[in-house]
Amino acid sequence: MATKSAEIKAENAPDGGERYVLTGEWRNHSIGKTLKEFEQLEKAEGQGRLEIDLSGIEGIDTAGAWLVRRLMSAKAHQGREAVLTGVGGTVQELIDVMPEEAPVPPPAGADRRPLFEKAFTPLGRMMVDLGGDFYAAMHILGSAVRGAQLKFGRGSGVSPASVVTHIDRMGVRAVPIIVLMSFLIGAIIAQQGAFQLRYFGAEIFVVDLVGILQLREIGVLLTSIMIAGRSGSAITAEIGSMKMREEIDALTVIGLNPIGVLIFPRLVALTVALPLLTIIANFSALYGAAVVAYTYSGITFDTYLSRLHEAVDHSSVAAGMIKAPFMALVIGIVAAVEGMKVGGSAESLGSHVTASVVKAIFAVIALDAFFAVFYSAIDF
Numbered sequence: 479m480a481t482k483s484a485e486i487k488a489e490n491a492p493d494g495g496e497r498y499v500l501t502g503e504w505r506n507h508s509i510g511k512t513l514k515e516f517e518q519l520e521k522a523e524g525q526g527r528l529e530i531d532l533s534g535i536e537g538i539d540t541a542g543a544w545l546v547r548r549l550m551s552a553k554a555h556q557g558r559e560a561v562l563t564g565v566g567g568t569v570q571e572l573i574d575v576m577p578e579e580a581p582v583p584p585p586a587g588a589d590r591r592p593l594f595e596k597a598f599t600p601l602g603r604m605m606v607d608l609g610g611d612f613y614a615a616m617h618i619l620g621s622a623v624r625g626a627q628l629k630f631g632r633g634s635g636v637s638p639a640s641v642v643t644h645i646d647r648m649g650v651r652a653v654p655i656i657v658l659m660s661f662l663i664g665a666i667i668a669q670q671g672a673f674q675l676r677y678f679g680a681e682i683f684v685v686d687l688v689g690i691l692q693l694r695e696i697g698v699l700l701t702s703i704m705i706a707g708r709s710g711s712a713i714t715a716e717i718g719s720m721k722m723r724e725e726i727d728a729l730t731v732i733g734l735n736p737i738g739v740l741i742f743p744r745l746v747a748l749t750v751a752l753p754l755l756t757i758i759a760n761f762s763a764l765y766g767a768a769v770v771a772y773t774y775s776g777i778t779f780d781t782y783l784s785r786l787h788e789a790v791d792h793s794s795v796a797a798g799m800i801k802a803p804f805m806a807l808v809i810g811i812v813a814a815v816e817g818m819k820v821g822g823s824a825e826s827l828g829s830h831v832t833a834s835v836v837k838a839i840f841a842v843i844a845l846d847a848f849f850a851v852f853y854s855a856i857d858f
Contacts, residue, residue: 482536484509486516495526498549501534504542516545520552528553533564538572547576611837614815619807621737622745640743641750648709648744649751655708656701656755657762663700664688664763668770681775685782686789688767693790697760698752698798699846702805705752706838710813713744714834717817718827726818737814745810752806753799760798793858801849805842812838 482502491497498519502508509516530546532538538546550560562570591599671684717740720726726736764786771777777785816834820827852858 482508484512484542486512486519488519488522491527491529495528496524497529497531499531499534500546501536503536504538504545506539506541509542509545516549520549523556524558526558528558528560530560530562531564532562532569535569538569540572540576543569543572544576546573547578551578611815614818615811618737618741618811618814621735622742622807637743641746644744644747645751647712648705648747649755652705652708652751652755653758656704656759659700659704660697660759660762661766663696664692664766665770667691667696667763668767669774672771672775676775681771682777682781682785684767684771684775685777685785688764688771689786689790690794692763692767693760693794694797695846695850697763698756698801698805699842701756701759702752702802702809702842702846703839705748705755705806706809706813706842707835709748710809710838711831711835713810713813714817714820714831715827717741717814718820718830721818721820722822722827741810741814744814745807748806748810749803752809753802756799756802797849797853797858801846804849805845808841808845809838812841 484500484502484504487499487501489497489499530549532546535542546562550562553560562573565573668684668688671687672681675681675683675687717726720740726740729736729739768777768779768782771782772779813834816830816837820830
């Protein structure tokens with residue numbers, strides 16, 4: 479059966495007023511043909527009482543009810559009384575819930591907030607987010623300091639097999655890329671230093687430059703940045719995917735502590751692996767520098783080692799190695815916090831993995847700057 483289009487006719491009422499008769503289907507798909515006529519009647523001026531007869535309507539939806547309500551509001555603004563007749567209870571209720579005026583959306587790009595609010599709202603949100611991240615990080619750190627609490631209310635040791643597995647993934651498998659990166663970094667520093675010191679006839683001091691810079695700063699810093707990008711992102715992705723599949727909620731339901739089961743072994747593995755990788759990176763960088771020093775400056779390996787022993791003391795080695803466990807904790811905690819914040823979508827997982835890497839690298843550099851200032855203050 480074909481749908482009857484909506485129609486509206488204007489008639490004279492017996493009491494001298496006007497009467498609009500609505501017939502047909504007043505639904506979204508059938509009111510298009512009568513909209514032009516409807517708008518003309520809506521704008522038409524008149525006097526006296528207006529009767530809107532809905533007895534001929536065969537069906538109505540929110541679009542039709544809104545048009546009727548709009549017609550009544552337009553006539554009310556003209557100072558005329560609009561009365562509905564022939565309307566059932568359901569249709570009356572539908573028309574009554576329609577707003578008298580359509581809400582006008584603000585222009586695209588318009589922001590009517592005060593300048594103070596617009597300027598400081600992003601800062602306030604950032605501070606709230608930082609506060610939430612700090613609270614979550616302290617919760618994870620506190621749980622780690624307390625110990626590997628696998629079950630709620632019952633402290634128990636973490637599985638050594640889990641720690642060894644993560645040491646293999648985060649440490650052993652990272653050795654090739656750490657060795658290659660550190661070798662190249664040491665070679666580049668030695669090459670650039672030799673070229674500059676050659677003007678002063680002091681090429682031998684390139685050994686001092688590479689040794690002190692690598693052992694105190696560059697070795698642990700670049701190793702931590704590499705681990706933040708490699709292992710930190712992996713931790714966030716693993717924990718985030720578990721969060722998406724509600725595996726972390728399942729651990730909580732069966733009485734296991736997700737921090738003790740998932741995060742604590744990774745923190746222990748990072749704390750063990752990063753100092754060892756730093757030692758490997760230092761040896762690789764010093765070897766790369768020795769190769770370049772021999773190639774470009776003719777400094778033999780015996781001379782290189784002799785000068786290195788004179789330039790570097792135990793404090794230089796300790797200054798870099800002391801930073802490594804702290805940087806490992808920072809990387810692991812930041813990665814775990816971002817992993818626990820993952821929502822239920824792949825987009826959320828990707829954004830938090832990216833945020834994990836960026837925040838971890840920033841935190842590592844900030845921590846290195848803090849140690850540099852601290853060492854300078856205590857003359858270490």
